[in-house]
Amino acid sequence: MKRLDHDTYREWLHLECDGELPAADRSQLRQHLDSCADCRAESQELVALDKLLTESRIPIHRRFHDDVMSALPSAGWESSHPRSWAAALIVAALLGIAGAALLGTSAARLEPAAPFVAAIVAVVDLFQSTALAGAGLLTASWKGLGLAFQELLAGSVWNLLAVGLLVFGLDFLLLRLLLRRHRPAGLASGGEPPANRH
Secondary structure (H helix, E strand, O other): OOOOOOOOOHHHHHHHHHHHHHHHHHHHHHHHHHHOOHHHHHHHHEEEEEEHHHHHHOOOOHHHHHHHHHOOOOOOOOOOOOHHHHHHHHHHHHHHHHHHHHHHHHHHHHHOHHHHHHHHHHHHHHHHHHHHHHHHHHHHHHHHHHHHHHHHHHHHHHHHHHHHHEEEEEEEHHHHHHHHHHHHHHHOOOOOOOOOOO
């Protein structure tokens, strides 16, 4: 059996204090505590600390969680009853019916012979508008990240130095990879360049 270091035994002390140390390791820990005064003193300190924490525990009644949760104000998106969603569902259904009716009448007016094609063109236009809105949201997100990064750099000189060191390290790594890629295979492995074959 290999000899374990003190860090392992100290970790076992904490596991034993939590009641999570296996029985096989517990017997090995007991043998070590008999021969090591430092670990034995740390074990006594952990036992005293655990006893102190147990004695200072404040008992709470069972309905404490329910009382705290009921005292919190309800969020705007929370609903106390499913009937509160009825108005939103009715509005969504009406908007869907109105949108379908407008799409059908517009398609029939634009292309009386092929209303289906006009409807598909309208749906494609809808997706195009959605993509533009998503691109605007993405641009705003990138601007927000840029402002956060600017605030990080302006926070202190150490932040600026750390970011500069990180960028320098990445540049150095990229240059090494590029130089290694352009070097011939014989030179990259430390040998001589291959001779020309005749």
